[in-house]
Amino acid sequence: SYELTQPPSVSVSPGQTASITCSGDDLGGKFASWYQQKAGQSPVLLIYKDVKRPSGIPERFSGSNSGNTATLTISGTQAMDEADYYCQAWDSSTVWAFGGGTKLTVL
Amino acid sequence: QVQLVESGGGVVQPGRSLRLSCAASGFSFSTYGMHWVRQAPGKGLEWVAFIWYDGINKYHADSVKGRFTVSRDNSKNTLYLQLNSLGVEDTAVYYCARVSEFAAGMDVWGQGTTVSVSS
Numbered sequence: 703s704y705e706l707t708q709p710p711s712v713s714v715s716p717g718q719t720a721s722i723t724c725s726g727d728d729l730g731g732k733f734a735s736w737y738q739q740k741a742g743q744s745p746v747l748l749i750y751k752d753v754k755r756p757s758g759i760p761e762r763f764s765g766s767n768s769g770n771t772a773t774l775t776i777s778g779t780q781a782m783d784e785a786d787y788y789c790q791a792w793d794s795s796t797v798w799a800f801g802g803g804t805k806l807t808v809l
Numbered sequence: 810q811v812q813l814v815e816s817g818g819g820v821v822q823p824g825r826s827l828r829l830s831c832a833a834s835g836f837s838f839s840t841y842g843m844h845w846v847r848q849a850p851g852k853g854l855e856w857v858a859f860i861w862y863d864g865i866n867k868y869h870a871d872s873v874k875g876r877f878t879v880s881r882d883n884s885k886n887t888l889y890l891q892l893n894s895l896g897v898e899d900t901a902v903y904y905c906a907r908v909s910e911f912a913a914g915m916d917v918w919g920q921g922t923t924v925s926v927s928s
Contacts, residue, residue: 703870744904745846745906750913750914756916797856798859800853801853
């Protein structure tokens with residue numbers, strides 16, 4: 703099975719930029735998505751196909767994917783962004799896989 | 810509005826079976842692929858199964874292969890997950906989610922249904 707590795711936690715000050723990484727073998731050759739999950743709620747899609755943002759997702763959320771690492775960047779982080787974030791990858795051989803999740807703390 | 814509503818969860822003994830349902834509304838269910846994703850208590854998301862819009866192409870995670878089966882009834886706008894030979898490790902909240910193509914993200918999620926396997 704395909705493994706995706708995320709840092710367990712990331713901290714950021716309000717208004718600053720947060721970066722959450724997701725690592726996997728040749729991840730840049732696959733399509734990555736990112737999800738936000740707040741406590742007690744269902745996940746919400748933030749980014750798909752590496753860089754695309756669904757309608758209704760704020761522009762401060764952006765994604766990139768190259769080499770073995772995909773990155774979710776949150777610009778101008780707000781207190782409401784405190785949540786768990788998961789990366790997910792797909793390709794024809796990988797099927798679907800999730801990273802272990804990163805808890806974002808806005809200090 | 811676009812909505813997915815899971816049901817069928819509960820408390821079950823090890824080795825028993827359960828069938829989960831996911832009722833879709835507000836969109837053309839028969840044109841979307843559908844996933845099952847689970848989340849054990851205090852843990853991360855785990856992909857479980859996928860079925861393409863036509864019900865022909867199906868994929869299951871290695872952890873559930875041979876025990877769980879995904880299916881759908883497009884005439885009833887409903888997705889199913891049959892869970893057999895349940896073990897304590899299957900205790901989790903089970904979510905259904907839709908996807909427009911293989912590589913696209915899961916853009917609509919249900920609220921989840923809880924399965925607890927305990928003797």
